[in-house]
Amino acid sequence: MGDTRKKAGTEPATQASERVLGRRDLVRLGLVAGAGSAGYLFSNRAFSAPGRGDVDDAEVRDCLLRGGVGQSGRGNAQSPQTTPFVEPLPIPPVKQPVASLTPAPQVDPLPGEGRTRPHQALTRFPPKKLYEIRQREARHRFHRDLPPSTVWGFDGIVPGPTFHARYGEPILVRNFNDLPQNHRGFGIPQVSTHLHNGHTPSESDGFPTDFFPFVVGGPQRFYDQHYPNVLAGFSRQYPPNGDPREAMSTLWYHDHRVDFTAPNVYKGLAGFYLLFNDKDTGDETTGFRLPSGPFDVPMMFADKLFDRDGQLFFDLFNFDGLLGDKFTVNGKIQPFFRVQPRRYRFRWLNGGPSRFYELFLTDPNDRRRAIPFTQISSDGNLLPSSITQTSVRLSVAQRADVVVDFSQFRPGTSLILENRLEQRNGRGPTGDILAAGQGDALLRFDVVQPGTPDRSLPPPYTFYEVNRPTRAELDAANVRIWEFERGNGQWQVNGEFFDGNEIRASIPEGASEIWVLRNRSGGWQHPIHIHFEELQILSRNGAPPPPNERGRNDVVRLGFNEEVRVFVRFRDFVGRYPMHCHNTIHEDHAMMIRFDVVRA
Amino acid sequence: MALMSRRQWLAAAVTVPAAGALVGWRAAVTANAEGIKGGYFPNVWLYTHEGRRVRFYDDLVRGKVVVVSFMYSKCRGVCPGITQNLARVQRLLEPSVGRDVFMYSISIKPDEDTPEVLGRYVAGLGIGPGWSFLTGAPDDIERIRRSLGAVDPDPAVDADKSQHIGMLRYGNERLERWAACPGGAKPEWIAQSIRWMTDEGASRHGTEAAL
Numbered sequence: 001m002g003d004t005r006k007k008a009g010t011e012p013a014t015q016a017s018e019r020v021l022g023r024r025d026l027v028r029l030g031l032v033a034g035a036g037s038a039g040y041l042f043s044n045r046a047f048s049a050p051g052r053g054d055v056d057d058a059e060v061r062d063c064l065l066r067g068g069v070g071q072s073g074r075g076n077a078q079s080p081q082t083t084p085f086v087e088p089l090p091i092p093p094v095k096q097p098v099a100s101l102t103p104a105p106q107v108d109p110l111p112g113e114g115r116t117r118p119h120q121a122l123t124r125f126p127p128k129k130l131y132e133i134r135q136r137e138a139r140h141r142f143h144r145d146l147p148p149s150t151v152w153g154f155d156g157i158v159p160g161p162t163f164h165a166r167y168g169e170p171i172l173v174r175n176f177n178d179l180p181q182n183h184r185g186f187g188i189p190q191v192s193t194h195l196h197n198g199h200t201p202s203e204s205d206g207f208p209t210d211f212f213p214f215v216v217g218g219p220q221r222f223y224d225q226h227y228p229n230v231l232a233g234f235s236r237q238y239p240p241n242g243d244p245r246e247a248m249s250t251l252w253y254h255d256h257r258v259d260f261t262a263p264n265v266y267k268g269l270a271g272f273y274l275l276f277n278d279k280d281t282g283d284e285t286t287g288f289r290l291p292s293g294p295f296d297v298p299m300m301f302a303d304k305l306f307d308r309d310g311q312l313f314f315d316l317f318n319f320d321g322l323l324g325d326k327f328t329v330n331g332k333i334q335p336f337f338r339v340q341p342r343r344y345r346f347r348w349l350n351g352g353p354s355r356f357y358e359l360f361l362t363d364p365n366d367r368r369r370a371i372p373f374t375q376i377s378s379d380g381n382l383l384p385s386s387i388t389q390t391s392v393r394l395s396v397a398q399r400a401d402v403v404v405d406f407s408q409f410r411p412g413t414s415l416i417l418e419n420r421l422e423q424r425n426g427r428g429p430t431g432d433i434l435a436a437g438q439g440d441a442l443l444r445f446d447v448v449q450p451g452t453p454d455r456s457l458p459p460p461y462t463f464y465e466v467n468r469p470t471r472a473e474l475d476a477a478n479v480r481i482w483e484f485e486r487g488n489g490q491w492q493v494n495g496e497f498f499d500g501n502e503i504r505a506s507i508p509e510g511a512s513e514i515w516v517l518r519n520r521s522g523g524w525q526h527p528i529h530i531h532f533e534e535l536q537i538l539s540r541n542g543a544p545p546p547p548n549e550r551g552r553n554d555v556v557r558l559g560f561n562e563e564v565r566v567f568v569r570f571r572d573f574v575g576r577y578p579m580h581c582h583n584t585i586h587e588d589h590a591m592m593i594r595f596d597v598v599r600a
Numbered sequence: 601m602a603l604m605s606r607r608q609w610l611a612a613a614v615t616v617p618a619a620g621a622l623v624g625w626r627a628a629v630t631a632n633a634e635g636i637k638g639g640y641f642p643n644v645w646l647y648t649h650e651g652r653r654v655r656f657y658d659d660l661v662r663g664k665v666v667v668v669s670f671m672y673s674k675c676r677g678v679c680p681g682i683t684q685n686l687a688r689v690q691r692l693l694e695p696s697v698g699r700d701v702f703m704y705s706i707s708i709k710p711d712e713d714t715p716e717v718l719g720r721y722v723a724g725l726g727i728g729p730g731w732s733f734l735t736g737a738p739d740d741i742e743r744i745r746r747s748l749g750a751v752d753p754d755p756a757v758d759a760d761k762s763q764h765i766g767m768l769r770y771g772n773e774r775l776e777r778w779a780a781c782p783g784g785a786k787p788e789w790i791a792q793s794i795r796w797m798t799d800e801g802a803s804r805h806g807t808e809a810a811l
């Protein structure tokens with residue numbers, strides 16, 4: 001990490017734009033101290049220009065007058081005021097299985113199912129648990145100061161319920177499309193659910209054109225998604241159960257309908273999917289002994305805009321990337337979270353649509369103090385060994401699991417989870433790290449009295465080795481160059497435009513490849529996501545990657561004019577998959593290719 | 601309306617009343633989950649390549665499935681390819697174009713693209729009904745362009761017409777459902793994307809909407 005930003009995360013964050021804010025600035029920014037235990041309060045700033053204290057009133061007014069018409073990436077509205085830290089962090093419920101499904105799942109698509117091709121691995125990995133989930137419209141309150149907004153959620157909640165899955169325990173999810181078919185406004189009621197990070201057969205992966213509408217009284221009401229929860233490499237290299245080094249931890253599921261992923265996910269169609277095994281057990285007395293149960297907390301970050309009536313707003317006509325001025329965590333704007341003075345595992349996810357984050361813990365009473373935490377995963381994959389950090393950067397769809405030890409703080413202490421990465425438009429962050437207290441406050445941790453004894457182990461931790469490519473594998477790997485370009489406002493990959501029917505790369509199952517991802521689009525940054533398999537970063541701009549990019553990833557941050565070489569093994573399953581930019585606005589504007597894994 | 605000379609055109613384009621449209625456009629223009637609020641699209645007067653005077657919102661967009669491109673007749677960059685693509689898209693969507701789907705190509709150099717110039721430009725293309733090339737007062741065109749987001753965030757690039765947007769805006773106005781795809785994409789893919797917006801296409805599965 002830290003390739004484009006000016007100072008590494010280990011530096012105390014005092015450089016760059018640090019300056020003393022006058023009271024007038026604070027008032028304007030809504031940062032003045034008020035109620036609450038924090039010495040100062042973050043707020044709702046006027047649109048997306050990060051809080052440098054120089055938000056121009058005239059500019060805000062002007063933007064409002066223009067109504068956001070084509071004011072790409074500048075944030076398109078000023079959301080109404082909300083009071084920070086007045087509601088607790090919601091924790092999505094754990095999804096519960098059902099005893100049976102009628103009709104029973106089968107290999108070939110069922111009548112009424114949106115699936116178009118047989119399950120390729122259902123017989124080999126028969127589901128041990130069955131689930132039924134419904135995508136529905138609902139009313140959701142993002143903040144007590146705002147009226148309920150219309151959202152779309154899995155089971156009608158935002159985020160959707162959290163799946164707790166285990167390696168060796170295949171599951172099948174019957175995914176219903178109960179969205180209103182005559183819906184007006186942003187979002188399209190045609191869905192294709194992707195399990196992000198999953199080693200999933202193509203027909204269950206949520207390819208962008210595998211969407212299905214709900215036809216009243218007709219066909220295509222549901223889609224059976226089979227998640228084998230099997231380690232990669234089971235079919236050849238490490239039969240029969242796969243390579244233990246390929247275990248993943250923090251996945252998420254979200255809609256992937258071609259051209260409409262941004263509005264559908266923004267509207268709420270996303271949730272967590274956690275994978276456990278006999279080491280990452282979900283029990284802090286066994287295995288790696290990571291903080292578990294109520295001390296293992298997923299956090300989905302998503303920035304949003306609200307219109308003057310307090311309704312969730314989306315700019316349908318933005319081409320660049322959408323920035324919100326309201327920061328939600330698990331569907332609540334700026335919640336608080338009470339923590340005991342012990343270790344917690346947080347699973348941080350950047351849920352998009354376009355913003356990048358650099359997350360810090362800030363002590364409001366001692367802003368210059370760098371507060372360390374332990375990063376244990378990158379993109380949901382446990383690192384070879386844990387890393388002490390004072391910040392972690394997440395582009396869209398990236399995850400980082402971290403362990404924070406609150407026992408170093410007295411009960412009564414409050415800390416702010418703060419995004420200090422400056423980003424002024426949807427094209428990507430500037431790379432500047434804002435001074436502590438001038439970033440975006442996402443959540444407030446309130447340390448309370450001890451309760452449950454901490455039986456987790458302290459860091460450092462050692463997890464799985466990385467299955468590095470051998471010399472022979474590197475020599476045999478086919479090298480493909482993917483250049484991401486932009487011309488006349490159109491995204492191109494290697495000079496060509498996206499076409500869901502066109503196969504841009506055919507890769508024999510079992511083959512390994514080196515992909516060179518090159519950003520040639522000028523002043524834009526792109527989080528590039530490759531479906532289906534984990535990647536290993538071989539080099540970033542010709543140099544070895546930083547420590548927290550030396551594990552396994554599924555998103556590559558491509559900064560301005562960067563080039564990243566990655567190694568990927570394509571194993572076990574066949575069919576179509578995409579690679580795309582995960583700035584979902586870019587993705588929806590065709591910054592994508594299709595590759596097919598074919599039988600060798 | 602008869603075709604105008606260039607001088608007549610310039611005079612007409614400048615004096616076209618646009619006040620009504622302005623009111624709508626200045627209104628609170630926000631799209632939320634309930635839909636687009638207020639008069640989002642400018643209801644400005646435009647001229648077709650056949651010299652017909654039409655209003656952008658009321659006559660061209662309201663209640664329709666549309667695809668909109670931006671062009672100018674002398675463009676030697678992306679326009680010729682996109683126009684050719686669209687001609688194939690029109691054939692692929694037959695007989696829907698003019699009935700369920702409407703195609704618009706709007707000049708971003710309205711001062712040189714009079715209706716007559718566009719008429720001549722179109723004559724060589726052999727396009728069918730349901731596809732109009734449009735021009736109008738520069739300010740009005742600018743408003744339409746902004747309302748569809750066809751603006752580059754870099755002001756220098758935005759001012760350079762040779763770098764103008766090649767994305768096609770497509771959508772279903774009745775459902776307030778809008779998206780875009782590159783004009784340089786394959787005509788089959790463009791046609792498929794548009795078809796998904798129609799009532800008939802909306803009930804199709806993503807993989808079976810192939811033409």
Ligand SMILES: [Cu+2]
Pocket residue numbers: 525526527581582583586587591
């Ligand atoms: Cu991008």
